[in-house]
Amino acid sequence: MKICVLAGDGIGPEITDQALRVLHALDLKFDVTEAPVGGAAYRALGHPLPDSTLKLARESDAILFGAVGDFSLDTLPRELRPEQAILGLRKELNLFANFRPALVYPELVQASSLKPEVVAGLDILIIRELTGDIYFGQPRGIRTLANGEREGYDTMRYSESEIRRVAHVGFQAAQKRGRRLCSVDKANVLDTMQLWREVVSEVGEEYPEVALSHMYVDNAAMQLLKNPKQFDVIVTGNMFGDILSDEASMLTGSIGMLPSASLNEHGFGLYEPIHGSAPDIAGKNIANPLATILSAAMMLRYSFNLAEAAERIETAVKRVLAQGFRTSDIFEPGAKKAGTIEMGDAVLAALS
Ligand code: IPM
Ligand code: MG
Numbered sequence: 001m002k003i004c005v006l007a008g009d010g011i012g013p014e015i016t017d018q019a020l021r022v023l024h025a026l027d028l029k030f031d032v033t034e035a036p037v038g039g040a041a042y043r044a045l046g047h048p049l050p051d052s053t054l055k056l057a058r059e060s061d062a063i064l065f066g067a068v069g070d071f072s073l074d075t076l077p078r079e080l081r082p083e084q085a086i087l088g089l090r091k092e093l094n095l096f097a098n099f100r101p102a103l104v105y106p107e108l109v110q111a112s113s114l115k116p117e118v119v120a121g122l123d124i125l126i127i128r129e130l131t132g133d134i135y136f137g138q139p140r141g142i143r144t145l146a147n148g149e150r151e152g153y154d155t156m157r158y159s160e161s162e163i164r165r166v167a168h169v170g171f172q173a174a175q176k177r178g179r180r181l182c183s184v185d186k187a188n189v190l191d192t193m194q195l196w197r198e199v200v201s202e203v204g205e206e207y208p209e210v211a212l213s214h215m216y217v218d219n220a221a222m223q224l225l226k227n228p229k230q231f232d233v234i235v236t237g238n239m240f241g242d243i244l245s246d247e248a249s250m251l252t253g254s255i256g257m258l259p260s261a262s263l264n265e266h267g268f269g270l271y272e273p274i275h276g277s278a279p280d281i282a283g284k285n286i287a288n289p290l291a292t293i294l295s296a297a298m299m300l301r302y303s304f305n306l307a308e309a310a311e312r313i314e315t316a317v318k319r320v321l322a323q324g325f326r327t328s329d330i331f332e333p334g335a336k337k338a339g340t341i342e343m344g345d346a347v348l349a350a351l352s
Contacts, residue, residue: 001028001029001030001031001061001062001304002030002031002033002059002060002061002062003023003030003031003032003033003060003061003062003063003064003299004032004033004034004035004056004057004059004060004062004063004064005020005032005033005034005035005063005064005066006034006035006036006037006038006053006057006063006064006065006066006085006089007034007037007040007066008037008038008039008040008065008066008067008068008082008085008277009038009039009040009066009067009068009069009070009082009277009279009282010067010069010070010276010277010278010279010281010282011066011067011277011278011279011281011282011287011340012038012040012066012067012068012277013066014282014283014285014287014289014340014341015066015067015273015287015288015289015291015292015340016064016065016066016292017289017344018289018292018293018340018341018343018344018347019064019289019292019293019295019296020032020064020296021344021348022293022296022313022316022344022347022348022351023296023300025348025351026309026312026313026351028306028309033056033060035050035052035053035056035057036050036053037049037053037065037068037085037086037089038067038068038069038070038082038083038085038086038277039068039069039070039072039073039082039277041053041085042073042076042080042082047080048068048080048081048082048083048084048085048088049084049085049088049089049092053085054088054089054092057089057093057270058092058093061268061303061304062268062269062270062271062299062303062304063089063269063270063271064271064272064292064295064296064299065086065089065270065271065272065295066272066273066277066292067272067273067275067276067277067278068082068083068085068086068276068277069082069083069276069277069279070082070277070279071279082277086272087135087136089270090130090131090262090270091131091136093264093268093270094131094264094265095130095131095262095263095264095268095269095270096129096130096131096132096162096165096166096263096264096265097127097129097130097165097166097169097262097263097264098127098128098129098130098241098260098261098262098263099125099126099127099173099260099261099262099263099298099302100125100126100127100128100241100245100248100258100260100274101123101124101125101126101258101259102122102123102124102125102126102245102248102249102251102252102258103122103123103252103257104119104120104121104122104123104251104252104253105252105253105257105318105321106120106121107318107321107322108252108253108254108257108321108330109253110253110332111253111254111330111332112250112251112252112253113250114225114250114251118225118226118227118228118229118251119228119251119252121229122228122229122251122252124228124229124231124232124233124234124248125173125177125232125233125234126233126234126236126241126244126245126248127166127169127170127173127233127234127235127236127241128236128237128238128240128241128242128244128245129158129162129163129166129235129236129237129238129241130238130241130262131162131238132157132158132159132162132237132238133156133157133158133192133237133238133239134154134155134156134157134238134239135238135239136157136238137154137155137156137157138155138157139153139155140153140154140155141153156190156192156239157192158192158195158196158237160195160199163195163196163199163200164199164202164203165265166235167183167199167200167203167204167235168203169235169263170183170200170233170235171203171204171206171207171210171212172207173233174207174210174232174233175207175209175210177232177233178232178233179209179210179211179232180210180211180213180231180232180233181204181207181210181211181212181213181232181233181234181235182212182213182214182215182220182231182232182233182234182235183196183197183200183212183213183214183215183234183235183236184214184215184216184217184220184234184235184236184237184240184244185197185200185214185215185216185217185236185237185240186216186217186218186240187214187216188216193237196237197214200212200214200235201214217236217240217243217244220234220236220240220244221243221244221247224244224247224248224251225247225251228248228251245258245260245274246274249274249275253330254288254329254330255274255275255291255329256273256275256287256288256290256291256327256329256330257288257290257291257294257330258273258274258275258291258294259271259272259273259274259291259292259294259295259297259298260272260273260274260295260298261295261298261299261302263302267302267303268303269298269299269302269303271295271296271298271299271302271303272292272295273291273292273294273295274291275291285339285340285341286327286328286339286340287327287340288327288328288329288330288340288343289327289340289343289344290317290327290343290347293313293317293344293347294313294314294317296313297309297310297311297313297314297317298310300313312351313347313351315350316347316348316350316351317347317350319350320343320346320347320350323336323346323350324336325338325342325343325346326338327339327340327343
C-alpha cells in the first residue's frame with residue numbers, strides 16, 4: 001500500500017503527522033512517501049503543484065492530504081496560489097466524487113451552536129461534485145470593458161456526463177444508507193442547474209428504491225439549520241457543495257471533525273479534512289487532528305478495502321471523545337484540554 005502524504009501549509013504538517021502515527025500503529029504495511037504541495041511547494045520549488053509531486057501522487061495507491069493556503073501568497077497570480085495545488089490534483093486525477101459525511105457524536109452535541117434536539121443523532125452525507133462547475137468553467141477572467149471599467153467573470157458549466165456520473169455515486173451511496181437522496185440545485189434561476197435536475201431525475205429512474213427529492217440551494221442552506229435530520233444523502237455541484245459542507249460541519253460542533261474522500265471512477269482516492277490550513281493557529285499544537293485521522297480511516301475503507309481497520313480508528317476516536325479529551329475548537333468546561341499531539345496520543349492509546 002503506497003500512500004503519498006501531501007501535508008501542505010499551515011496546520012497541514014501537524015495534523016497529517018498525527019494521522020500517520022495512527023496509521024503506523026495498525027500493524028499494516030505502508031510505504032509512505034511525502035512531497036511538498038501548496039505554498040510550501042511554491043517556496044521550495046516555485047510551483048504549488050510541482051510535476052515531481054504530481055508524479056508521486058499518480059504513482060501512489062492513495063493520497064493523504066493536509067491543507068493548503070497561505071495568506072502571504074494571496075497576491076501571486078492565480079495559477080501560483082497554494083489553492084491551485086488541491087484544485088489541480090482533483091482535476092488531474094479526475095477525483096470527481098467528494099464524500100463529506102457529517103456525523104454528530106453524542107459527546108459533542110453541546111459543541112454545536114444549534115439546539116441539542118436539532119443535531120443529536122445527525123448522520124448525513126454530502127456528495128459534492130469536485131471537478132466541474134464554476135470552479136473550472138471557461139471562460140473566466142478579469143477584463144476591461146470599453147468604458148474602462150473592469151469586469152470579473154466566471155462560467156458555470158456541467159455536461160450531462162459529468163452530472164450523470166456523480167448522480168450515480170449519489171444514488172449508490174443512498175442505497176447503502178437510508179435510501180433517500182436530495183439533489184441540491186438552483187434550477188429556478190440557472191440553466192446549468194436545470195440540466196442538473198433533469199439528468200439527476202433521469203438517473204433516478206434506474207434506482208426506484210431510492211426516494212429522490214430536489215431542493216434549491218438557498219432552501220437547502222436553511223433546511224440544514226432548521227431540520228438537518230430530514231436529510232440522508234445530499235448530492236450537489238462543486239460550489240454549492242463547498243458552501244453546504246462548511247455549513248454542515250457546524251452542525252457537528254467543529255469543522256475540525258469532518259473528514260472527506262475524493263474518488264475517481266476507479267476508486268483511487270485523495271483523503272483530506274474539509275477544513276483549511278488555519279495559518280493563525282499553525283505551529284501552536286492546538287489544531288484538532290481528528291478530521292485528518294478520520295480521513296485516514298476513510299482511506300483504509302475506500303482505497304484499501306480495510307473496513308475493520310477503519311472501524312478501529314473510528315471507534316478509537318469515539319472513545320477519546322467519551323474519555324473527555326477535547327482540542328480547543330470543541331472544548332467545554334470540565335473536559336480534558338488536549339493539544340494536537342496529545343489528541344494523537346489519546347487516539348493511539350484508545351486503539352488497543
Ligand atoms: C474545500 C476548500 C477548497 C475548495 C479550497 C481550499 C480551494 O474550501 O476543499 O472545501 O474550495 O474546494
Ligand atoms: Mg471549502
